[in-house]
Amino acid sequence: MYLLLCMLAFTDISICTLVVPKALCIFWFNLKDITLAGCLTQMFYLNTVLFTxxxxxxxxxxxxxxxxxxxxxYATILxxxxxxxxxxxxxxxxxxxxLPMPLLVSELLFCDNRIIPQTYCDCMTVAKLSCGDIAVIRVYGLVIGIVNIALDMSLIALSYGFIIRAVLRISSKEAHKKALSTCTAHVCVLLLHWIPSLFSMITNRFGQGIARHTHVILANLYLLIPSMLNPYxxxxxxxxxxxxxGKYTFKSWSSRISELKSM
Structure with missing residues (x-):
């Protein structure tokens, strides 16, 4: 379990590392430029980490x-x-x-407008700047997204189906509670990962009527909020x-109240 938590933490750190520094450069120093090679590299590593x-x-x-x-x-199987x-x-x-996604995008011919309305290089956002036909990229991105989500969600549902069946066979309510409590954190992380992921994918491809700043906010929240909350x-x-x-929260609030009283 701890090895898996370390792997999950590594992906969380990687996502933030791939997105946050460039976003801060945009907001703090107005450094908005990025090369095509840099954009494709960020696109590849970010999506690879998300799929991992x-x-x-x-x-x-x-x-x-x-x-x-x-x-x-348990120790033998895992x-x-x-x-x-x-x-x-x-x-x-x-x-x-x-891997095929950045390769397909690298073959596109781009128009004069090369401004990405996003703080990081998303495949569809970059592809939409092209003057050519991006139907292949649209279809491929949608297919791998659906295949990945459908396959992974099916395997997770199968695992929890066996878990629920095993728990229902236990007569002790205390055992029920203990068994299900081991899954609570994982279920919360799943919801935090899949719901924004599905929403972001759908709005990015079919939400033409949604304001641009809403797309940007949702895309950034989808990447950063789960990575921030998973450790907690x-x-x-x-x-x-x-x-x-609890100790440090109480200490922080106590010191803050003392400061307010002394003012």
Whole structure:
């Protein structure tokens, strides 16, 4: 479980690292230029990390299934070597899915208007600047998005189907509560990942009537909010984390109230 959490944390950090520095350069220093090579590189790595993160969430669902349905075989089925192999498979799958996208975009002929209405290089946003036909890119992007979401969501649903069946066979209510509590954080992270992802994909391709600034805000929130909240969602399951968070929050509020009283 901790290896999977480390992998999830790595993808969260990678997403923020690929997006935030360039966005801050735009807002703080008005550095809005980016080369085509730099744009394609950011596009490739960002989408690869997002697809890899999706694979990690699937692996985490399988991890919960093994922990609840086969707890005595947990260490054997999900050894460190097996987790590494599953992570490698997810990464290879992401690279194979994403690599054609920047290659297709690099072949496009761009018009005089080369202003991207976004803080990072999204495939469809860059493709729409082209003077040529982008139907292939539209179809390919939509197909891999649907295939990725459908495949991963099906595997996750299958895992939770087995989990629910196993939990219903347990007679103890306390055991029910304990078994389901192990899945709470993962379910929250799934909702935080899939709902904005689906909404962003749909609005980016079919939401022509939505204002441009709304597209920009949604796209940035979709990338940054889940990465910011994931550590807290999993951290709150730890008693030590809750105690430290409560301690420092109380200390911060106490010092703030003291400052206000002294004014």
């Amino acid at each position: 993160q999706s694979a990690i969430l699937v692996t985490m669902a399988f991890d919960r299934y093994v922990a609840i349905c086969n707890p005595l075989k 050894s460190s070597a097996q987790i590494a192999k599953l992570g490698a498979v997810g990464l290879v799958r992401a690279v194979l899915f994403i 969602i999993y951290g709150l399951q730890s008693k030590e984390f809750r105690e430290k968070l």
